[in-house]
Amino acid sequence: MRMSKMYLPTLKENPAEADVVSHQLMLRAGLMRTLTAGVYTYLPLGYRVIRKIEEIIRQAMNEKDGQELLMPIIHTSELWKESGRWDKFGPLMIKFQDRKGREYCLGPTHEEIVTDLVRDEIRSYKDLPLNLYQIQTKVRDEIRPRFGVMRGREFIMKDAYSFDIDYQGLDNSYQSMYDAYSKAFANCGLDVRAVEADTGAMGGKDSHEFMVLANSGEDRVAFCNSCDYAANVERAVAGEITNKNTQEEKELEKIHTPGQKTIEEISSFLEVQSENTIKALALLVDKEPILVLMRGDDQLNEIKLLNYLAADELTVVADDKFTEYYNSVAGFIGPVGMDGIKIYADKRIKDIVNAVAGANQEDYHYINVNPERDFKIDKYLDLRNVTAGDLCPKCEGQLEIKSGIEVGHIFKLGTKYSESLQARYLDENGREQPIVMGSYGIGVTRLVAATIEQHHDDNGIAWPKAVAPYQVIILPLGNNDDVKNKSEEIYNELTSRGIETLLDDRNERAGVKFNDAELIGIPLRLTVGARSLKNGIIEAKIRKTGEDKEIILGNSVEAIIDLLAEIE
């Protein structure tokens, strides 16, 4: 492609709207433009990258017998009501009516649609297993679109669905998707880690997320520093250390603690470690008040709590409701003397001896509080967020916490949708059985951003060759006929050999060309100038490593192709 003819609007400065590197570079390098928050136009250069990634994903899916199809973006409300998700996904969906008043939504995901499709066609166990996938625009009215294409309201996703006769079949399908994903991400030139994940709104059992480690990541991931344990912090569990405090239990005592409401305040006021205080959280779980006890230095993991209680909604009790619900006072709430309220405690509370806790009275705390002796606990649960340095649950190692971008997520759905939507098949004995399903997603546009997060420097993007929009960029320097002719010659030969090549034939100064070439991140740059031609060479520079090479005129195209083959 001749750059003089390209629609490639690059920017010298970072747009004010972008805060995150990948977002800034996608705008600056002319990959996309914004329509409104979380909604973008992909420009020619950006769309080429998207198509490269899509193709890599397609190949990996097809190798596992995935079959590509294309489902509608417009969904009827009936199917979503049938699965029960019309309300559950609720505000996340863009809903609308047609002229007759019939309700629709724009598809945020397609479990309902594929299940509906398959339930009409799959009759026999002989029709299974089956894996169907599509690459398509999804629409979600995100609460907070963020970081450009990282969390858009409209984004391209590859979603796949597997259908099996039983759970063993599902395990196989799941594993082959796990493998396909690992391969696809590696082929995109990304360093991706699979981690255990929570299943969230999709429902189902096992789940893994594929994480690109990057500082701008929205997820926190716990890794073991010695084994391969890795999990989203949402679900990560720390190994238990059983060092029950052997201190003798002292007598419970109420003491005056004027104005000391937070754990920090009370622990410095009483000169105790925060780990020896009991934090009592007043929470409404599906509207019902409960008390959750955490060690003072631990953070509640709300997802774990919701999962254990099989609840949907968790809110913090408003300060002015403390009297009504707990007969207590905000800032001084505690488990001692708390009647008629369910008390759930993190497992670490079990080991606490002579702790500090609120006395349910303005400006008073108890000291020497001991679980079981001084109050009853309905259930001990693992409720805390793991922190760096925690023991690994699988070995003797320690956990580290890093930020990650979730680029893929796979779920074992089981029969959740096949049962609600009645997708069944006849087994060998002629008995009707629910189809066992899995669902598998890759955020294609998010993957573009994640790739940039992992492959950039101060000068711009440095695409891995596999996803680069073009492989080679030729920069003719100066207004010189020899230079122009040589550049054209190489450009034509490379192009005819199937190498995607850009020719910067714009009437721009050298600096502009160099800077644009670096900004848009083409893996191999060739500089053709009068100076180098005189020396019988053209200059090559590898974008990622910055290495300079010389291509000797004569057999130059072969040499260029060889050099390109060495680049990752």
Next chain:
RNA sequence: CGGAGCGUGGCGCAGUUUGGUAGCGCACCUGUUUUGGGAACAGGGGGUCGAAGGUUCAAAUCCUUUCGCUCCGACCA
């Protein structure tokens, strides 16, 4: 939705405190000279300051409402 910030030619910003009718850099157009790391000179086009209402002789600037954008939290590919 809660908290914070912002909205002035295509992009980045100043001007707002102390009202007086819009400016700088980049980009763009024309010409000349340049041409290996974002050229120089000369000339030129483009904005009524997010929107609506109000105060005032006078509003980018003060007041009210509203819309949008960004960041922090609940959501997710």
